[in-house]
Every structure is written in C-alpha cells, then in structure tokens.
Amino acid sequence: MLCTVLRVPHMRRMKIPVRLVLLGLLLAEIAGFILVGKAIGVLATLGLVLFGMVAGSMLLRRQGFATLTKVQADLADGRVPARPLAEGAVLAFAALLIIVPGFLTDLAGIALLVPAVREALWRAVRRRVQFARGGASSRPAVVDLDRSEYGARRGAAGGRRIDSPWRPPQGPDA
Numbered sequence: 075m076l077c078t079v080l081r082v083p084h085m086r087r088m089k090i091p092v093r094l095v096l097l098g099l100l101l102a103e104i105a106g107f108i109l110v111g112k113a114i115g116v117l118a119t120l121g122l123v124l125f126g127m128v129a130g131s132m133l134l135r136r137q138g139f140a141t142l143t144k145v146q147a148d149l150a151d152g153r154v155p156a157r158p159l160a161e162g163a164v165l166a167f168a169a170l171l172i173i174v175p176g177f178l179t180d181l182a183g184i185a186l187l188v189p190a191v192r193e194a195l196w197r198a199v200r201r202r203v204q205f206a207r208g209g210a211s212s213r214p215a216v217v218d219l220d221r222s223e224y225g226a227r228r229g230a231a232g233g234r235r236i237d238s239p240w241r242p243p244q245g246p247d248a
Contacts, residue, residue: 103176110177123175130172130183137165160199164192 111119141162148155164186171183185191 099178103178106177122177126180127173127175130169130174133172134166134169137162137169141165157196160196161192164195 107119110122114122141158144158144162145155148158168183168186171179171186186195
C-alpha cells in the first residue's frame with residue numbers, strides 16, 4: 075500500500091496511507107461545494123466550476139505551446155532546457171488542478187500560477203537535482219586515440235580477429 079510521510083516537528087515520522095489523504099481531500103472539496111453553494115447558490119457554484127474547467131483547459135493549451143517554444147529556443151542556443159521544462163510542468167499541473175472540479179484544487183492551481191511560488195519551487199528543485207551543463211565545458215565529441223591505445227584483439231587460439239574495427243592499417247603506406 076502506498077503511504078506518504080507526514081513530518082511533524084518534535085515527533086516521529088507518521089506514515090499516512092495515500093488513500094486516506096485522497097479521501098480527506100475529497101471530503102474537503104465536498105465541504106467547499108456545500109459552503110460556496112450556501113453562500114452564492116447552486117447555479118452560481120456550478121457556473122464557477124464550469125468556468126474553472128474551461129479556463130484550466132485554455133491555460134493548459136496555451137502553456138503547452140509556450141513551453142514548447144521556450145524549450146526549442148534553449149536547445150537552439152545550446153543550453154539545457156531544464157528550467158523551461160520544469161516551469162512548464164508546474165504550469166501544466168496548475169492547469170490540471172484548475173480543471174479538476176473543486177475549489178481547493180482551484181486555489182492550489184492558482185497559487186502555482188504565481189511567479190514567486192514557481193521561483194521558490196525552482197530553487198528547491200535546483201538544490202536537490204544537478205543538471206548537466208552543455209556547451210564548451212562538456213565532454214569532447216571526438217576521442218583521439220594513438221596506435222598504442224587500440225589494436226586487434228587476439229582470439230583464444232592466439233589468432234587475429236578479422237571482425238575487429240580497430241585493426242591497424244595494412245598496405246604499403248602503413
């Protein structure tokens with residue numbers, strides 16, 4: 075069974091089943107529907123839910139295309155597109171949270187749309203993950219070998235292998 079770890083200061087780690095967390099989220103969303111429905115009415119509540127779904131769908135499409143162009147630009151410049159990919163993933167997740175019916179998920183999705191929140195997430199991820207750097211500091215694309223560094227391998231009987239691509243050149247100019 076999947077479990078998530080809840081860290082509470084000055085206490086031992088408690089393992090909480092993921093199903094229990096999802097059930098709690100579902101009950102909180104239902105309570106949110108009831109409270110908002112009481113405050114503004116059923117039709118207005120349904121209108122807000124539908125508006126959120128449409129807005130989230132449009133946001134997902136727009137951010138997908140924007141992320142694709144940023145990644146292509148970074149690749150064309152020879153940079154690793156780590157940040158545009160990470161930011162695009164967070165924005166796509168935010169759009170999905172907005173698409174899901176519920177006011178708490180909408181609030182979480184809207185929070186992920188705030189640039190300061192995304193910047194804090196990026197700093198947290200960057201501290202934990204090392205991204206490969208492209209450009210001049212990366213490994214050379216060509217490996218230059220001397221004659222002493224390669225040669226035909228000997229078989230079990232001591233004969234030369236004829237299928238080896240690393241045979242010394244043969245002929246009059248060798």
